[in-house]
Amino acid sequence: MSSYFLCKESALPVGSAKVIKVGGETVLLFHLEEGFYATQSHCTHLFMPLKKGKILDGCRLQCPFHRAEFDIRTGEVARWACFPPGIQVVNTLRTEKALKTYSVEVKEGDVYVDLSLTAEPA
Numbered sequence: 001m002s003s004y005f006l007c008k009e010s011a012l013p014v015g016s017a018k019v020i021k022v023g024g025e026t027v028l029l030f031h032l033e034e035g036f037y038a039t040q041s042h043c044t045h046l047f048m049p050l051k052k053g054k055i056l057d058g059c060r061l062q063c064p065f066h067r068a069e070f071d072i073r074t075g076e077v078a079r080w081a082c083f084p085p086g087i088q089v090v091n092t093l094r095t096e097k098a099l100k101t102y103s104v105e106v107k108e109g110d111v112y113v114d115l116s117l118t119a120e121p122a
């Protein structure tokens with residue numbers, strides 16, 4: 001079991017995200033309408049930081065660099081890198097890869113992540 005306290009539930013408003021270093025990992029914690037979710041903090045395309053990514057439609061994260069989109073709940077690729085024009089050349093080497101996700105649990109107003117488990121909604 002690798003469960004770590006991340007923050008108070010009230011510290012992260014719905015529709016926002018926060019980078020947190022914990023247990024030797026850096027995770028990106030999201031508070032969606034559906035609950036809390038955590039993913040790796042760097043994009044799987046060219047490993048750029050995702051902390052300034054946009055949350056689209058309440059559940060997808062768009063990387064600010066080449067606009068790949070990921071389902072925050074599962075880490076699956078919703079749309080691969082598509083910007084700027086010509087990025088497709090890079091994509092021949094960097095093929096689609098899902099984000100790593102972590103299991104998040106809320107207990108008595110505290111948010112915990114289990115770094116050994118993949119995601120379930122919290």
Ligand code: FES
Nearest residue numbers: 043045046063066
């Ligand atoms: S680094 Fe994220 S889409 Fe390229």
